[in-house]
Amino acid sequence: MSVLLDLVTIVMVSAGMVFFLAGTVGLLRFPDTLTRLHALTKADNIGLGLVVIGLVPQAGSLRDGLKLLCVWLLVLLASATVSQLVAQAARREGDSS
Amino acid sequence: MAPGQNGDRRAAIVRTGLLFGLWTILAGTGVADLLVGTVVAALAARVSLNLLSPGPHRVDPATAARLSLRFLLQSVLAGLDVARRAFDPRLPLRPGFIVYPTAAPPGLFRSAFTAFTSLLPGTVPAGPAPARGADAGGIVYHCLDVDAPVAAQLAAEETALAGVIRDE
Amino acid sequence: MNEFLTVMVGLVLALLALGLVRVLRGPGDADRMMAAQLIGTCGIAALLLIGVIGGTSAAIDVALVLALLATFAAAAFADCARRTAQPGGPGPEAP
Numbered sequence: 062m063s064v065l066l067d068l069v070t071i072v073m074v075s076a077g078m079v080f081f082l083a084g085t086v087g088l089l090r091f092p093d094t095l096t097r098l099h100a101l102t103k104a105d106n107i108g109l110g111l112v113v114i115g116l117v118p119q120a121g122s123l124r125d126g127l128k129l130l131c132v133w134l135l136v137l138l139a140s141a142t143v144s145q146l147v148a149q150a151a152r153r154e155g156d157s158s
Numbered sequence: 159m160a161p162g163q164n165g166d167r168r169a170a171i172v173r174t175g176l177l178f179g180l181w182t183i184l185a186g187t188g189v190a191d192l193l194v195g196t197v198v199a200a201l202a203a204r205v206s207l208n209l210l211s212p213g214p215h216r217v218d219p220a221t222a223a224r225l226s227l228r229f230l231l232q233s234v235l236a237g238l239d240v241a242r243r244a245f246d247p248r249l250p251l252r253p254g255f256i257v258y259p260t261a262a263p264p265g266l267f268r269s270a271f272t273a274f275t276s277l278l279p280g281t282v283p284a285g286p287a288p289a290r291g292a293d294a295g296g297i298v299y300h301c302l303d304v305d306a307p308v309a310a311q312l313a314a315e316e317t318a319l320a321g322v323i324r325d326e
Numbered sequence: 327m328n329e330f331l332t333v334m335v336g337l338v339l340a341l342l343a344l345g346l347v348r349v350l351r352g353p354g355d356a357d358r359m360m361a362a363q364l365i366g367t368c369g370i371a372a373l374l375l376i377g378v379i380g381g382t383s384a385a386i387d388v389a390l391v392l393a394l395l396a397t398f399a400a401a402a403f404a405d406c407a408r409r410t411a412q413p414g415g416p417g418p419e420a421p
Contacts, residue, residue, distance in 0.1 A: 067327050074334055074375075081368060083241035085341045088348050088364075090244060094356050095300045096253045099282060100240050101345070101360050105367035106277070107237030112334075112371045119327065119378045127183045128386050129374060132393060136366060137233070139397035141273040143363055146404035148284035148300055151356035152255075153407070184390070 066118040073115030080108030094151040102144040106137055169212035174203040210266070218322075225322050232278050239279040243302065254304040257287045257296040258312050270323045272297060275315055281308055328379050335375045342368035359403050366396035 087100025113133040120126040178199035185191045243250055262268040272283040280302040287293035301308050342364060349361045370389045377385025 070327065071330060074331070077371070078334060078337055080237050080241060081338055081341050081371065083237075083244045084367075085345045085348075087240055087244035088345045088360075090249060091251065093253065094354055095282070095284070096251055096302060097348075097357070098360060099280070099300075099302050100244055101349075101363055101367075102282070103233070103236040103240045103277065103279070104244070105364070107234055109367045109371050110233075112338075112374065116374055116378050119331075121381055121383060124183060124186065125383045125386060128383070128390070131180070131183060132370060132374065132386065132389050135390065135393045136370060137277070138273075139366065139393060140363065141276045143366075143397060143400040143404075144276050145272055145283050145285075146401060147356050147359045147363070148282045150359060150404055150407045151354065152284045152298065152300070154354045154356055184387075 069118055070115045073111050077108045077111030077115060080104045080111065084108060094154070095148060098144060098147055098151065102140050106140055109133060109136055166207070166212060170203055170207060173206055174199050177202045177206075221322050225318065228318065229274060229277065236277055236279040239302070250303075252303045252305055254301060255284065256299050256301055256304060256308055257293040258299055258309055259293070259296045260316065261295070262316075267319070267323050268297075271316060271319055274319055275299070275312060278311065278315065280306055281312070331375050331379050335372050335379070338368050338372050338375070342372070355403075355407050359400055359407075362396045362400040362403070366393055366400075369396075 081104070084100055084104035087104060088097050091097045091100050110133050113129050117126045117129055120129060178195055181195035181199055182192070185195060260268070260271070262271060276282055281299045284298045284300045287296040287298050299308065299312070345364045345368065346361060349357055349364060352358060370392055373385050373389040373392065377383060377389070
């Protein structure tokens with residue numbers, strides 16, 4: 062059982078890292094501010110989500126597991142708001158320059 | 159005021175309960191934690207009622223769950239979409255702005271719609287369209303691929319969301 | 327398991343550093359605002375991994391606070407950017 066849970070952790074956390082890598086690669090390769098914003102928000106949200114799902118089986122208690130999920134939900138909600146604010150600021154910079 | 163008061167009390171009880179549940183996850187279930195949590199949950203529910211007054215419609219839990227699932231699925235697709243483009247040696251991007259015309263006035267529904275669509279594959283809302291001109295009232299979206307059927311996708315999301323969240 | 331997770335912490339911190347260098351080079355303010363978001367995801371992932379490795383659930387609390395602070399920092403930054411962009415403008419628009 063524990064081996065199976067460890068396997069879930071390894072697969073999920075590794076998959077999460079692939080998305081974090083995609084986010085950083087996009088950040089380095091994409092040509093302008095707004096496309097980089099897409100790379101950062103969308104890839105990293107899923108990366109963090111997969112890491113959280115992978116860590117839940119290793120959490121010491123049910124409460125810690127739920128708390129891990131709360132962290133992800135908070136980040137997801139915050140990112141939905143912050144990405145709009147950044148996009149609006151980037152659009153204004155594009156207009157004025 | 160009489161018909162609204164019952165709904166207000168109901169909303170206050172439901173929100174206090176939910177916030178108290180959240181508190182026990184974050185702070186624990188010791189005696190002191192629970193005592194402080196009761197006060198905090200009541201205060202937080204009061205603040206939340208001030209910021210977001212309860213609407214006349216009750217939210218159907220099954221519909222809300224379906225919408226959350228859709229939200230989650232779309233954000234996974236968005237991550238995959240960005241990863242595919244980032245790792246592709248040819249860097250397939252056709253970035254640009256489109257204006258999505260919506261009849262939604264500023265308010266809860268419009269805010270929820272822009273938050274919801276900010277996690278869709280290939281789109282980020284970038285503020286309201288200019289107040290004057292043909293696009294007035296619309297929402298500007300930045301897209302990774304302007305040739306994709308972005309407007310149709312946004313319209314589908316707006317319909318899905320309209321079944322759950324409504325302005326009063 | 328802990329060896330694997332420790333390697334993952336190193337990896338995510340390396341990606342965070344690489345991304346931060348790119349983001350802080352700018353050129354615009356919006357680019358730099360993304361630093362808050364980057365820390366809000368990569369930094370939190372690192373903290374959660376460390377918390378599970380050491381069995382210290384306090385690290386999860388720190389991650390929660392970091393998520394909150396990163397959000398407020400970005401929102402405050404956006405507000406400042408808007409005010410400097412339109413000093414004599416029609417005032418704050420409805421969110």
